[in-house]
Amino acid sequence: MTENRTRTVRLQVNGERHEVNLEPRKSLADALREDCGLTGTHLGCEHGVCGTCTVLVDGKPVRGCLIFAVQAEGRSVRTVEGLTGDNNKLHPVQQAFTEHHGLQCGFCTPGFVVLAASYLEENPRPTEDELREVLSSNLCRCTGYQNILDAVMSAAKVMDGDQATIATPANEPSGTSTTG
Amino acid sequence: MACAQTTPTVESTKSQASQAWVGRTIPRVEDPPLLCGQGTFVADIAAGDNCLYAAFIRSSVASGRLVSVTAPPGVHLVVAADLTAKPIRPLLLRPEYVPIDMPILADEVVRFVGEPVAAVFGRTQAEAEDAAEQVQVEIDRLPAVVSVADALADGAPLVHPVHFPTDPNVAIDARRETDGFHAAMKAADRRISIQVSCGRQSAMPMEARASHVSIDRSTGRITLTTTAQMPHVIRTGLCDSLGIPEDQLRVVVPDVGGAFGAKQPLAREDVVLIHVARQLGRSVAWIETREENFLAAWHSREQVYQLTGGFSTDGTLLCLQSEITSDVGAYSCYPVTFGVEALMAMNELPGPYACPEYSGHSRAILTNKCPVAPYRGVARPVLTMAMERLMEVAAAELGLGRVEIRLKNVVKEYPHRQATGFVIDPSSHVEALEQAVAATDFDAHARRKEEAAKHGRLLGIGMSVFSESSGFGTSAFAERKMAITPGYEKVQMSFDPSGNVVLRIGASPHGQGLRTTLSQIVADELGVDPSRVRVIHSDTDATPYGWGTFASRSLVIAGGASKLAGAKLREQIKAIAASMLECDARDIRLRDGNAEVTGTSVRVSIDEIARLAHHNSQLLPEGLDVGLDATATYDPKGTFSNSVHVAEVEVDPATGQTTILRYLVIEDAGVMVNPQIVEGQIRGGVAQGIGNALYEELLYDERGVLTTTSLLDFLPPTMAEVPTIEIQHLETISDFTVTGAKGVGEGGTMGAPAAILNAINDALASTGGAVTHVPATPQRVREAIRQAQRGKEESA
Numbered sequence: 012m013t014e015n016r017t018r019t020v021r022l023q024v025n026g027e028r029h030e031v032n033l034e035p036r037k038s039l040a041d042a043l044r045e046d047c048g049l050t051g052t053h054l055g056c057e058h059g060v061c062g063t064c065t066v067l068v069d070g071k072p073v074r075g076c077l078i079f080a081v082q083a084e085g086r087s088v089r090t091v092e093g094l095t096g097d098n099n100k101l102h103p104v105q106q107a108f109t110e111h112h113g114l115q116c117g118f119c120t121p122g123f124v125v126l127a128a129s130y131l132e133e134n135p136r137p138t139e140d141e142l143r144e145v146l147s148s149n150l151c152r153c154t155g156y157q158n159i160l161d162a163v164m165s166a167a168k169v170m171d172g173d174q175a176t177i178a179t180p181a182n183e184p185s186g187t188s189t190t191g
Numbered sequence: 192m193a194c195a196q197t198t199p200t201v202e203s204t205k206s207q208a209s210q211a212w213v214g215r216t217i218p219r220v221e222d223p224p225l226l227c228g229q230g231t232f233v234a235d236i237a238a239g240d241n242c243l244y245a246a247f248i249r250s251s252v253a254s255g256r257l258v259s260v261t262a263p264p265g266v267h268l269v270v271a272a273d274l275t276a277k278p279i280r281p282l283l284l285r286p287e288y289v290p291i292d293m294p295i296l297a298d299e300v301v302r303f304v305g306e307p308v309a310a311v312f313g314r315t316q317a318e319a320e321d322a323a324e325q326v327q328v329e330i331d332r333l334p335a336v337v338s339v340a341d342a343l344a345d346g347a348p349l350v351h352p353v354h355f356p357t358d359p360n361v362a363i364d365a366r367r368e369t370d371g372f373h374a375a376m377k378a379a380d381r382r383i384s385i386q387v388s389c390g391r392q393s394a395m396p397m398e399a400r401a402s403h404v405s406i407d408r409s410t411g412r413i414t415l416t417t418t419a420q421m422p423h424v425i426r427t428g429l430c431d432s433l434g435i436p437e438d439q440l441r442v443v444v445p446d447v448g449g450a451f452g453a454k455q456p457l458a459r460e461d462v463v464l465i466h467v468a469r470q471l472g473r474s475v476a477w478i479e480t481r482e483e484n485f486l487a488a489w490h491s492r493e494q495v496y497q498l499t500g501g502f503s504t505d506g507t508l509l510c511l512q513s514e515i516t517s518d519v520g521a522y523s524c525y526p527v528t529f530g531v532e533a534l535m536a537m538n539e540l541p542g543p544y545a546c547p548e549y550s551g552h553s554r555a556i557l558t559n560k561c562p563v564a565p566y567r568g569v570a571r572p573v574l575t576m577a578m579e580r581l582m583e584v585a586a587a588e589l590g591l592g593r594v595e596i597r598l599k600n601v602v603k604e605y606p607h608r609q610a611t612g613f614v615i616d617p618s619s620h621v622e623a624l625e626q627a628v629a630a631t632d633f634d635a636h637a638r639r640k641e642e643a644a645k646h647g648r649l650l651g652i653g654m655s656v657f658s659e660s661s662g663f664g665t666s667a668f669a670e671r672k673m674a675i676t677p678g679y680e681k682v683q684m685s686f687d688p689s690g691n692v693v694l695r696i697g698a699s700p701h702g703q704g705l706r707t708t709l710s711q712i713v714a715d716e717l718g719v720d721p722s723r724v725r726v727i728h729s730d731t732d733a734t735p736y737g738w739g740t741f742a743s744r745s746l747v748i749a750g751g752a753s754k755l756a757g758a759k760l761r762e763q764i765k766a767i768a769a770s771m772l773e774c775d776a777r778d779i780r781l782r783d784g785n786a787e788v789t790g791t792s793v794r795v796s797i798d799e800i801a802r803l804a805h806h807n808s809q810l811l812p813e814g815l816d817v818g819l820d821a822t823a824t825y826d827p828k829g830t831f832s833n834s835v836h837v838a839e840v841e842v843d844p845a846t847g848q849t850t851i852l853r854y855l856v857i858e859d860a861g862v863m864v865n866p867q868i869v870e871g872q873i874r875g876g877v878a879q880g881i882g883n884a885l886y887e888e889l890l891y892d893e894r895g896v897l898t899t900t901s902l903l904d905f906l907p908p909t910m911a912e913v914p915t916i917e918i919q920h921l922e923t924i925s926d927f928t929v930t931g932a933k934g935v936g937e938g939g940t941m942g943a944p945a946a947i948l949n950a951i952n953d954a955l956a957s958t959g960g961a962v963t964h965v966p967a968t969p970q971r972v973r974e975a976i977r978q979a980q981r982g983k984e985e986s987a
Contacts, residue, residue: 036317045315050235051228053448055397056481060902063397091228101226109222112867115875116702117225118397118448124226147911150902152397152449153702155874155939156910 020084024049025093031080039083040064040075043090051091051121055150062149065122066090070133072126091121094128104128104166113162115153122149127163135171139164212711212721213930216867219707220722230446233401234478236416242403242474245464246319248309248326249486250301253335253559253895254348257299260309262326267312269463271298276432276462281525282674287364288530291351293522293562295432295462301330302350302521303559304896305486310463316478335559335895336360339495339518342556350521350557362519363533363555369610375510375548379501383588385580388964389573389944391518391889392492394566395907398448399484402461403476404468413465414441418448420455421526421739422699424675426731428457428525433465440465444729447701451879452565453489454701455741456524485900489564490889493518494532496577498540501548506589506596510548511541513577519555520562526675529555529563534671536570538611542578543620543658543833544600549610559895565741567876568940572883575657579945580963583653583952594628597656606927612670615658616927618833623857623921624656627835630919631855636839644957649842650852651956653949655942658833661934662747664826677738678826680748684713684756685820688805690784690798692717692724694756697737698749699729703872703936705745708864709753712930716757717764718781719797735822743832743934746864748825751929756823763819767800770812830925832860832933836877836942842954844976847969849885849951851914858938859921862931869935870918876939878913883940884947886912888966959983 022029024047031046038057043049043066055063057076064075067089094102104127107113114120123146130137130145137145142163151159224230237244248260262268271294278292297308308328313319336342336350342360349359357364376382402417419425422442430437447454460477468475479488494517501510515536519529537553586596601620608614628634636652643650665678683695692713698705710724727733737749761781768786769776772793779786787794801819803810808817839853856873863869886906890898899905924931944965951972952961959982960975 034317044235044238048239049228050232050238051230053232053398054234055399055448056902058481058901058903061397091226095227099227101223105226108226109218112219112871114222114225115704115871116397116447116449117221117230118232118446120225121228143910147909150397150907150909152395152451152879152907153875154871155876155878155916156913157874157915158871160910 018081020081022047022080022083022088023086024088025090033080035079035081037080038076039066039078039080039088042080043075049090049092053118053121055119060150061119062126063119063122065126065149067125067129070129072129091125094124102128103169104131104163107162107166107169111158111162111165113154113159119149119151123151123159127166131163131167131170135167137167212714213862213864215711216865217707217711217721219704219868220710221704221706225446232398232446232448233403233416233418236445237403237476237478240403240474242476243312243314243471244316244319245310245312245467245475245477246323247307247460247483248311248323248328249483250297250304250306250308250330252301252330252332253304253337254333255301255330256333257297257301257308258329258331260326260328262311262322266322266325268326269310269467270308271296274463274466276466277434279428279432279457279459279525281523281528283528283530284672284674287356288528289353289355289362291353291362291523293459295459303561305483305561307460307487312467312475337558337560337891337893337895339516339556339558342558350559360557361554362557363530363553365534365537366552367537367611368550369548372510372548372550376501376512379509380504381502381589382499383502383581383585384497384499385577385584386495386497386963387573387577387580388495389492389576389883390964390966391490392566392883392887393485393490393889393905394451394453395905396449396451396453399479399481400454400458400488401476401478402458402464403474404464405474406468406472412439412441413469414443415461415465416443416445417461418450418454419444419739420450420699420701420741422729422731423697423736424526424739425457429461429465432462442731444699450701451567452491452569452741455527456489456564481902482900485889485905486897487561489524490520490561491532491563491566492573493563494536494570494573496573498577498581500581500585502585502589504589506585506591506599508541508544508546508600511546513537513540513551515553517553517555518558518560520558520560522562524562524564527565527673530671531565532563532570536574539571539574539613539660540578540611542575543602543656544578545602545607547610560891561897567879568937571657571937571941572880572944575655575941576945576948576965579655579949583949593654594624594633598624601656613660614828615831616925617923618658618831619859619921619923620656620833623833623835623859626919626921627654627837627855627857631837631839631853633837649844649954649957650839651842651950651952651954652837652839653946653951653953655836655945655949657941658831659743659934659938659941660829660831661743661936662827662928663742663744663829664748667829679824680737680752681735681822681824682749682752682756683735683820683822684753684760685818686801686804688802690723690801692719693727694724694753695727695734696749696753697735697739698745699739700745701740703740703745704865704868705749708746708868709750711864712750712753713757716754716761717797719784743936746932747830747928747934748827750864750932751825751827752823754929755825756821759821759823760819763815763821764797764800766812766815767804768795771795771800825929827928830861830927830933832858832935832938834858834938834942836946838946838950840947840950840954842951842972844958847972847976849967849972851881851947854914855917856942857919857921858935859923860935861923861925861928861933863920863922864930864932872935873918873939874916876937877916877943878908880940880943881913881947882908884944884965884967886966
């Protein structure tokens with residue numbers, strides 16, 4: 012029954028084209044997760060408050076749960092998977108999050124790093140107050156926020172300085188351990 | 192020569208200081224995939240699988256008789272009558288505990304808004320939700336019990352038709368009293384009473400619950416991939432309900448988006464998923480919505496404490512009486528039961544204070560509301576608020592300083608046995624208090640307050656002092672008479688032939704960074720880099736039976752077991768190295784990946800030893816088994832970390848709004864394996880405590896309908912509300928744990944409500960008002976000020 016209601020949508024995500032069949036009522040976050048195989052964008056409330064599903068559409072942060080996939084047609088979408096550079100090099104914001112322990116369970120993290128990265132790209136020298144204002148649009152239940160703030164302040168300095176000199180972690184993990 | 196059977200001694204961290212990984216902040220191994228969107232949460236597995244999705248139909252009334260559940264043809268509907276699984280029956284082996292069954296789906300009767308009555312299925316979540324909208328549920332409404340007062344009223348409706356030994360709807364009625372209590376209370380110079388209470392809380396993990404069930408075609412074995420804290424225990428509960436042997440069910444817990452206790456209980460929804468997956472022979476998933484999470488994924492903390500302290504005129508607390516009431520909702524949670532808050536509340540008083548005589552009475556009251564379960568801190572956030580309120584009021588009434596009365600009464604000699612039997616191991620209550628006072632210039636705050644008052648501003652400062660029980664083993668839980676008695680942790684540790692270490696644990700971390708911290712402990716024991724230690728957890732097929740992660744236990748207990756297993760393996764490696772290097776094993780030490788003869792450059796790499804142990808076993812010394820592996824169990828009695836929190840606030844008298852100006856934590860966690868992770872636990876806990884103190888509350892209306900079902904109604908703090916949290920450490924080394932580490936997972940939530948409430952009341956002192964219920968919302972603060980004004984006007 013629902014097949015009749017689907018339509019083909021062309022999405023440009025992290026520089027790659029995805030041609031997907033979906034219902035017009037499908038949110039962009041669901042389309043990214045289910046149709047594009049990009050499960051890094053998480054859903055925390057599906058009513059636009061928590062910011063976990065934050066993605067960039069034409070460079071601007073949006074709630075992935077509050078925008079339909081069809082609305083993103085013809086626009087450029089960027090997700091957490093698109094932050095990591097070539098050779099899997101972490102984005103300065105991602106790097107700063109691990110150095111400053113800005114994540115614990117990691118569920119809200121994609122939303123925070125996408126939001127922070129987009130803000131810093133447009134506002135290279137933010138004040139702490141500005142960042143508190145911007146980042147208060149997302150919820151985290153593990154960290155108490157301070158390490159997130161410290162991480163983004165630190166990333167701002169790195170991005171404003173020289174992106175080429177981003178340090179690699181002191182103790183590069185050998186890989187992720189299994190959880191089955 | 193050492194052999195595998197020898198029980199090795201545990202070398203202290205300090206003796207291997209040259210390579211100590213314990214005590215260092217190193218980046219977490221957990222981070223890179225989570226940062227890049229490559230984590231694996233349950234919903235991610237479902238999104239990549241051609242599975243069915245379930246949607247649950249839930250009761251919209253608090254109490255009623257279920258008349259019918261119907262759906263049009265084509266909708267796959269599952270109701271209670273379709274299931275053969277037994278109800279869930281959590282047990283305490285105490286005379287006052289009457290077992291209450293929780294059916295898998297409501298059968299004949301519904302007992303709270305949000306209780307599942309049926310499930311439907313679709314090829315997508317949207318289709319399942321479409322189907323759910325077509326289901327008709329008819330319920331005859333019955334009078335609901337919405338509060339403790341309702342439940343205890345004469346002729347109150349019964350939430351369950353069972354006979355309790357004391358009053359109807361009183362599911363737990365527990366007492367304990369020391370022999371000398373009454374004489375001490377009678378002899379006390381002053382008897383001082385207070386009351387505090389806490390609203391209903393949600394742990395509110397960022398990821399709601401989720402489960403995915405698949406069936407192995409060749410064997411029929413079931414794999415449940417789920418958001419759980421106790422995978423092994425959940426398997427036991429599910430198999431008991433389903434009537435299948437445990438080897439038929441594998442429980443896997445992938446990345447989990449926070450839990451905080453709310454993912455500890457068995458989810459009744461999982462039984463339905465397994466039933467349908469087996470029936471259809473295909474995978475089924477359920478991704479809980481945020482609304483469902485608020486309605487049905489366990490609540491906590493709705494408690495009232497009345498304390499009376501018997502004091503001497505110099506402020507010494509001679510005896511304490513407690514009267515505690517917990518609104519526990521409609522069912523008991525598996526396995527810890529609804530006794531978890533009520534009993535912990537009674538047994539952990541009087542917290543960090545020495546008080547020889549105690550009388551406690553605690554009741555758990557059934558209501559037609561969502562059942563309660565553990566939430567980070569369990570009882571102790573409210574217990575601490577009660578004790579710290581008592582200290583504030585007693586100081587004022589006895590004309591003593593707020594710090595003075597605490598200094599007089601905190602435990603000073605260790606180990607100290609409390610009147611309830613808990614033994615507080617070496618701690619630093621006095622030092623922590625003195626450090627907190629110095630760091631905040633606590634005594635000078637009165638001047639700052641006075642100055643601000645000249646400009647109409649209300650400033651206040653408050654503190655909380657507490658001990659955090661952690662790392663409780665079997666003996667502590669056996670005291671609670673739990674039918675399922677948690678406590679020990681067992682680990683299996685082995686080298687693979689390439690010299691990497693595999694550590695299998697029964698604990699089940701979900702954000703705490705345990706893979707990192709355990710690798711640090713093991714690295715020190717074996718002289719290898721932590722990056723060579725891989726920790727496997729949260730899979731019942733791949734790990735030893737264990738109790739998962741709760742109650743600030745994992746690092747203490749699984750960490751202790753890891754250290755013990757490492758010590759055993761170290762002796763095996765030394766024995767092989769001694770044989771290879773033709774020396775005495777006692778002269779070998781492990782460092783930087785090598786076994787070396789002390790004081791020489793003679794060495795052999797641990798990689799070579801690992802390879803030999805597997806591939807050239809004919810060369811192993813006599814008495815050693817092939818391979819390199821060891822198992823160890825650790826089951827400590829428990830250890831207490833201790834803290835002092837100080838909050839400085841400003842209260843706006845016109846709006847009742849509270850702003851936190853400064854927040855300080857003095858923490859003594861013993862040995863910190865990874866200081867950055869310890870501080871992360873503290874800050875995260877304090878943020879939740881701030882939510883508890885000022886913002887978050889689950890509210891039911893008079894019909895028992897939950898009115899706070901979105902993040903627009905239930906308000907966790909954002910970065911705008913959580914201030915910088917300063918932390919200073921003390922390090923008391925206690926020999927109650929083999930690593931010297933104490934648990935710190937819950938302390939933040941325990942200390943914050945008390946410190947903030949005391950600060951608010953300090954700010955309100957000039958108005959004559961006081962707030963005794965959290966969250967201290969602007970409305971409640973304004974009401975306290977208005978009430979004080981009315982009192983003044985009436986007496987004028």
